[in-house]
Amino acid sequence: MGPLWVVLAITAVKSLVVIVALLTAFAYMTWLERRLVSRFQVRIGPNRVGPFGLLQPVADGIKLFFKEDFMPSGADRALYFIAPGLAMVTAFTAFAVIPFGPPEVKLWGVPLLQIANPNAGILFILAVSSIGLYGIILGGWSSNSKYPLLGALRSSAQMISYELGVGLTLVSVILLSGTLQLPQIVEQQTLTWFGFLPRWNIFVIPVGPLAFLLFLIGATAETNRAPFDLPESEQELTAGYHTEYGGMKFAAFFVAEYVNLVTASAVAVTLFFGGWDGPFVDQVPLLGVLWFIAKVFAFVFFFIWLRATLPRVRYDQLMDLGWKLLVPLAILNLAITSAIVLIWPSLGGG
Amino acid sequence: MRSVLFWILALAAVGSSLTMITRSKPVHSAIAFLGTLVSLAGLFLLLYAQFVAILQIVIYAGAILVLFLFVIMLLHARSGEGSVEKLRLQRPLAIVLSLALLAGVSFLFLQAGLSEAPTPAAGMGTAEEVGKTLFDHFILPFEVASVLLLAGILGAVVLSKKESWS
Numbered sequence: 001m002g003p004l005w006v007v008l009a010i011t012a013v014k015s016l017v018v019i020v021a022l023l024t025a026f027a028y029m030t031w032l033e034r035r036l037v038s039r040f041q042v043r044i045g046p047n048r049v050g051p052f053g054l055l056q057p058v059a060d061g062i063k064l065f066f067k068e069d070f071m072p073s074g075a076d077r078a079l080y081f082i083a084p085g086l087a088m089v090t091a092f093t094a095f096a097v098i099p100f101g102p103p104e105v106k107l108w109g110v111p112l113l114q115i116a117n118p119n120a121g122i123l124f125i126l127a128v129s130s131i132g133l134y135g136i137i138l139g140g141w142s143s144n145s146k147y148p149l150l151g152a153l154r155s156s157a158q159m160i161s162y163e164l165g166v167g168l169t170l171v172s173v174i175l176l177s178g179t180l181q182l183p184q185i186v187e188q189q190t191l192t193w194f195g196f197l198p199r200w201n202i203f204v205i206p207v208g209p210l211a212f213l214l215f216l217i218g219a220t221a222e223t224n225r226a227p228f229d230l231p232e233s234e235q236e237l238t239a240g241y242h243t244e245y246g247g248m249k250f251a252a253f254f255v256a257e258y259v260n261l262v263t264a265s266a267v268a269v270t271l272f273f274g275g276w277d278g279p280f281v282d283q284v285p286l287l288g289v290l291w292f293i294a295k296v297f298a299f300v301f302f303f304i305w306l307r308a309t310l311p312r313v314r315y316d317q318l319m320d321l322g323w324k325l326l327v328p329l330a331i332l333n334l335a336i337t338s339a340i341v342l343i344w345p346s347l348g349g350g
Numbered sequence: 351m352r353s354v355l356f357w358i359l360a361l362a363a364v365g366s367s368l369t370m371i372t373r374s375k376p377v378h379s380a381i382a383f384l385g386t387l388v389s390l391a392g393l394f395l396l397l398y399a400q401f402v403a404i405l406q407i408v409i410y411a412g413a414i415l416v417l418f419l420f421v422i423m424l425l426h427a428r429s430g431e432g433s434v435e436k437l438r439l440q441r442p443l444a445i446v447l448s449l450a451l452l453a454g455v456s457f458l459f460l461q462a463g464l465s466e467a468p469t470p471a472a473g474m475g476t477a478e479e480v481g482k483t484l485f486d487h488f489i490l491p492f493e494v495a496s497v498l499l500l501a502g503i504l505g506a507v508v509l510s511k512k513e514s515w516s
Contacts, residue, residue: 079381119476120404127404130412134384137419141377153423156416163412180477 010110018115019092026258027057033304040308067247072143075244079142084245084252087135091259094128097121098266099183101276101288113276113289114183121180122170125267126163129222133159135256136231136241143244151240154315155231159222161319165326166218169211172330172337173271176201176208186275200274207337212272214330219264221322224257226307230315265299266292356396363389376422380415387411399475 031046031053038045046053071080101113111117118124133156140152177185191199202208221228232240242253269275273295276288313321366385373379387410394403484492 076375076377079377118404119400123401123404123408123477127407127412130408130416131384131388133412133416134381134419137416137423138377138381141419141423149423153420156420160413160416 006108007110010107010112011115014112014115015096018095022092022095022259022262023255025262026255027061029258029261029300030060030254031057032300033307036301036304037308040305061251064247064251069247069249072145072244074144076142076144079138081249083135083139083142084242084249084256085135086138087132087256088252088259090128090132090135091256091263094125094132094263095259095266097124097182098263098270099186099275100266100292102281102285103183103187105285111183117181117183119181121182121185122174122267122271123180125263126167126170129260129263130163132256132260135253139245139253140241143241145244147237147239147243148241151231151237151243155224155241158224158228158231158318158322161322162218162221162326165214165322165330166222168327168330168334169214169218170271172207172211172334173201173215175334175337175341176204182270182275186270186277189274190277190281198274198277200272200277202272207333207340208272210329210333211337212268214326214333215268215271217321218326219268220303220306221318223260223264223303225261225303227310227312228318229307229312230318233312261300261303262296265296265303268299269295352396356393359389359392359396363393377419380419380422383418384411384415387415394475397475398471399480401475401477401480403475 034056035045035047035053046056049055049059071077096115097118099114099117103111103114105112116124120127136155137152140148140150140155143149173185174180177188179185185201189198189200193199193203197203200208202212224231231237232242234240237243242250245253269292275295276292278288278291281288281291363386366382366389369382370379370386373382387406391403391406391411394400394406
């Protein structure tokens with residue numbers, strides 16, 4: 001590796017590129033979601049601004065930018081300002097450990113297609129997203145209003161409950177891989193079975209599919225997406241924790257939600273679907289980025305589809321599902337995975 | 351570089367701790383405590399203890415402090431301001447206890463002597479090393495702690511079930 005300033009400069013450029021890419025993805029995900037949900041509901045959706053309505057996000061951005069910057073009476077000044085920033089910053093930070101291409105692509109010895117590769121790897125995402133929760137809680141509390149507070153309380157209870165199931169599920173994937181670091185987890189999945197079937201974790205029967213299902217349910221709940229979008233269920237809570245926010249501060253919460261969705265999709269792809277792995281990546285490493293984006297996009301589409309299809313669950317159903325089904329199944333899955341790894345150590349990284 | 355970062359993080363930790371004990375609103379105290387936890391995690395990182403740093407955030411900031419906030423909000427939802435219930439001997443007791451803590455810590459420091467901290471080995475704080483040490487050297491305390499936590503969980507279940515039994 002080059003001297004410290006080179007590493008720092010490359011990292012800064014990488015971060016900038018990723019942030020811009022995520023912001024663009026956010027803008028067009030709002031458009032895609034509105035268009036797709038309209039299609040699912042036999043409506044047309046925004047199609048007036050530009051061809052196919054493609055400039056709609058720009059128009060929305062300009063509108064939000066010129067909105068009045070207000071503060072509800074009795075709000076807690078400092079926390080009301082900090083909350084959206086906290087939510088947005090942590091959403092971007094979590095993406096830092098996701099590898100979006102093969103580690104061979106280097107510049108002065110610094111891998112270009114991942115921002116950071118800490119030893120704790122996947123745990124970093126859990127840590128950062130747990131800080132992001134404060135954005136929601138503080139936003140709800142500092143607005144000095146009933147609905148946001150209820151939304152914030154629901155959100156934090158939901159996220160704490162489902163983090164347990166997701167965490168336990170992650171442990172079984174970590175056992176299969178024998179490492180916490182995401183590039184190594186992907187690297188192991190680039191191998192093949194019988195010479196043709198990719199060794200993605202989803203194909204490790206029976207634990208892979210179960211772990212994936214549990215992770216998918218948990219991730220949907222943790223990103224507050226339908227059918228688990230109780231923290232912002234509009235019929236009961238107006239908009240949930242960001243009811244009292246407007247303009248760019250509301251936009252910050254919105255960005256955080258969509259970026260979290262992208263990160264959740266990226267984690268699912270990385271852990272279960274071989275990350276950037278795909279045909280011809282060993283010849284053209286940069287192709288990995290395209291595979292990665294395609295897989296993430298498939299997940300984003302799936303989450304939108306889910307929202308258009310399923311009705312919202314009730315709060316007690318949500319808690320029952322989390323504690324009485326997800327956690328026991330995750331523990332069962334963990335036990336089976338441990339047994340398998342013990343019997344066939346070649347499956348685990350060890 | 352390291353000493354600059356150390357001073358920044360150390361000052362942040364002390365500053366946010368002071369903020370924590372001087373705020374009148376419990377929610378503000380809790381957020382200041384969050385600052386303390388994050389600066390401590392940064393200090394762990396400076397000691398190459400990545401895994402411990404991440405656990406510090408996941409467990410303390412991600413679970414324990416969130417539950418604190420939860421309780422504060424449910425109890426004082428409207429203002430987040432507690433009706434400050436003072437114990438009668440709170441102040442003198444606080445002074446005595448903190449002096450005792452100060453004495454204990456300074457005794458430890460004076461005994462060890464104030465010298466330059468040794469640079470920790472780079473691989474010391476990784477998940478692998480922490481795991482090995484935990485399940486090798488400290489297996490008994492580790493298991494005892496888990497039994498203690500289990501007892502705590504059972505206690506909570508029994509307490510909350512109490513009414514339906516009678």
